[in-house]
Amino acid sequence: MPSTKKLKIGIVCPYGWDAPGGVQNHVRDLAEYLIAHGHSVSVLAPCANEEILPEYVVSAGKPIAIPYNGAVARVLFGPIAFSRVRQWISQGEFDVLHLHEPAIPSISLLACWAADGPMVGTFHAAAKRQKAIFALGPILEPVIEKLSVRIAVSEASRLTLTEHLDTDAIVIPNGVYAERFRNGRAQQKWSGETIGFIGRFEEPRKGLSVLLEALPIVARFAPNVRVLVAGPGDTDEIYKQIHPQLRSRISFLGRLTEEDKADFLSSVSVYVAPNTGGESFGIILAEAMAAGAPVIASDIPAFVSLLGEGRYGSLFATEDSSDLAKKIIELLRDDETRQRLSIAAQERSKFFDWDTVAEQIFSVYEMAMVGSGSVGLASDSRSWGRLLGREGEN
Amino acid sequence: MKTGLIFGLVVLFSLWYLSFSATRLDRLHHRVETSWANLDGLLQRRAAIALELAHSRAADPASSLLLTHAAYLAREAQIEDRSDAESGLSGALGLLQNDLTTQGESAEKALLRELSQLTEKVRVGIAIHVDAVNRTREVRKKWIFKIFKLAGSAPLPVVYEFEHDVL
Numbered sequence: 001m002p003s004t005k006k007l008k009i010g011i012v013c014p015y016g017w018d019a020p021g022g023v024q025n026h027v028r029d030l031a032e033y034l035i036a037h038g039h040s041v042s043v044l045a046p047c048a049n050e051e052i053l054p055e056y057v058v059s060a061g062k063p064i065a066i067p068y069n070g071a072v073a074r075v076l077f078g079p080i081a082f083s084r085v086r087q088w089i090s091q092g093e094f095d096v097l098h099l100h101e102p103a104i105p106s107i108s109l110l111a112c113w114a115a116d117g118p119m120v121g122t123f124h125a126a127a128k129r130q131k132a133i134f135a136l137g138p139i140l141e142p143v144i145e146k147l148s149v150r151i152a153v154s155e156a157s158r159l160t161l162t163e164h165l166d167t168d169a170i171v172i173p174n175g176v177y178a179e180r181f182r183n184g185r186a187q188q189k190w191s192g193e194t195i196g197f198i199g200r201f202e203e204p205r206k207g208l209s210v211l212l213e214a215l216p217i218v219a220r221f222a223p224n225v226r227v228l229v230a231g232p233g234d235t236d237e238i239y240k241q242i243h244p245q246l247r248s249r250i251s252f253l254g255r256l257t258e259e260d261k262a263d264f265l266s267s268v269s270v271y272v273a274p275n276t277g278g279e280s281f282g283i284i285l286a287e288a289m290a291a292g293a294p295v296i297a298s299d300i301p302a303f304v305s306l307l308g309e310g311r312y313g314s315l316f317a318t319e320d321s322s323d324l325a326k327k328i329i330e331l332l333r334d335d336e337t338r339q340r341l342s343i344a345a346q347e348r349s350k351f352f353d354w355d356t357v358a359e360q361i362f363s364v365y366e367m368a369m370v371g372s373g374s375v376g377l378a379s380d381s382r383s384w385g386r387l388l389g390r391e392g393e394n
Numbered sequence: 395m396k397t398g399l400i401f402g403l404v405v406l407f408s409l410w411y412l413s414f415s416a417t418r419l420d421r422l423h424h425r426v427e428t429s430w431a432n433l434d435g436l437l438q439r440r441a442a443i444a445l446e447l448a449h450s451r452a453a454d455p456a457s458s459l460l461l462t463h464a465a466y467l468a469r470e471a472q473i474e475d476r477s478d479a480e481s482g483l484s485g486a487l488g489l490l491q492n493d494l495t496t497q498g499e500s501a502e503k504a505l506l507r508e509l510s511q512l513t514e515k516v517r518v519g520i521a522i523h524v525d526a527v528n529r530t531r532e533v534r535k536k537w538i539f540k541i542f543k544l545a546g547s548a549p550l551p552v553v554y555e556f557e558h559d560v561l
Contacts, residue, residue, distance in 0.1 A: 116421075142414075142418050145418070145422070145529055145533075146421065148425065148522065149518065149521070149522055150525075167525065167529075168521065168524075168525055170517075170518060170521050360514070363514060363515060363518065364518055366515075367432070367515060367518045367519060367522060368522075370428060370429075370431075370432040371424075371425075371427075371428025371429070371431060371432060372424075372428065378417075
């Protein structure tokens with residue numbers, strides 16, 4: 001980073017720190033990148049277990065599980081959380097605040113309400129289902145408005161934002177440590193005619209069942225094909241869905257470490273992302289691209305833009321298993337195209353390498369800081385607190 | 395007794411809401427000003443780089459003339475014409491940039507690098523400013539701001555037609 005001035009940056013993560021998730025990973029990587037470049041960073045996040053936190057994370061309390069966007073979100077709000085947020089802001093003396101997903105009921109929203117000064121908000125979600133929450137527009141509007149700059153992680157999430165909150169955003173993609181994946185070593189055990197899949201395969205929206213439905217057709221044309229599924233989950237239920245003759249072709253590898261993941265993605269012949277929706281960026285797909293895996297993905301908006309309308313990977317019609325089978329067979333048989341896609345995908349992954357992404361985010365911080373002082377508590381938040389206190393006494 | 399309490403609370407809330415709205419608008423006006431000052435500064439720097447490029451050896455006489463002219467227009471433009479003038483400068487720079495990336499010496503390369511960093515900032519600067527202006531105009535349309543004259547004597551911010559492909 002060319003900048004010489006070191007900043008004090010406060011980042012708020014709305015979801016439970018110890019639960020797995022894209023937003024948490026993004027916040028962790030960003031915080032660690034900024035710290036490695038000499039800035040001082042404090043992350044405020046809900047935490048179920050406060051003993052295993054990295055040094056830069058401050059716990060805001062235990063998260064509550066609420067159903068949200070087709071999954072269970074672990075978030076936190078309420079008066080106690082609010083007072084912790086305010087305390088964190090007033091003690092932090094930050095130059096800039098970076099709030100993630102500030103439009104859902106969470107500590108990000110509370111922080112946006114409580115603070116005044118240079119604030120940047122990143123919107124991750126891209127889904128139609130949030131209408132109920134976005135219907136709170138009139139209440140959210142003056143709060144979201146306080147953000148000096150809004151960032152959307154993809155064109156899809158930018159559209160969600162303009163549709164629901166009538167406000168525009170700059171698109172800066174999620175970050176990937178591209179180099180880690182570029183340096184993955186191909187392993188014999190995962191090579192050959194292999195199809196890779198990573199994710200919590202029990203969740204329907206990850207689309208493993210679409211891939212499994214495509215398998216019988218693929219197996220007819222590619223006799224040695226194997227499907228390798230990595231990720232946490234219960235395998236028994238999945239095995240029941242599969243034809244007994246095909247069971248030997250599927251291996252479940254469980255959750256992989258980061259190094260194993262890089263090796264895995266570098267080894268497989270084809271990486272398939274059959275997600276049926278609810279994806280705003282596609283971080284694992286981006287990692288697969290960085291590792292140089294030829295990828296096939298469903299044509300949901302996030303993947304279409306990630307794969308440049310098909311220039312950096314093959315797209316199939318979402319939830320259409322026969323189309324997927326066709327695309328897999330085509331790619332498995334065509335060494336030349338696989339080679340070409342692999343190179344194109346790796347080239348593309350430079351756009352969302354942390355070196356590029358963090359640079360862009362940092363430049364946004366600098367722009368947000370122009371003309372306003374450091375972050376403090378908002379005056380109306382102070383009087384709001386007093387008002388609440390007075391009401392409590394009556 | 396009870397109605398008195400409720401009445402009191404309503405009055406208190408209304409007062410708080412008024413002060414909240416006034417703070418909100420004040421914050422927006424402040425952002426319009428600072429974001430414009432920032433953007434203006436960035437654009438001025440861009441024009442200066444353009445002039446430097448125009449006077450460098452890399453530029454042939456024709457593009458040098460074009461660039462100088464565009465840069466002067468951008469610097470001298472009134473607020474209303476600013477957007478057009480900046481678009482013109484962007485176009486001229488774009489033409490030259492294509493030629494210079496293929497050939498050109500290290501001094502020019504450094505200028506170009508600075509320019510591309512600046513371009514990124516200008517892009518963000520425009521987004522921030524346009525957003526601030528639109529927000530402010532939107533908010534000032536609401537009845538509470540009109541009736542209580544919460545905008546005071548602050549002039550309505552000018553909309554700049556920065557085109558999306560300005561750079």
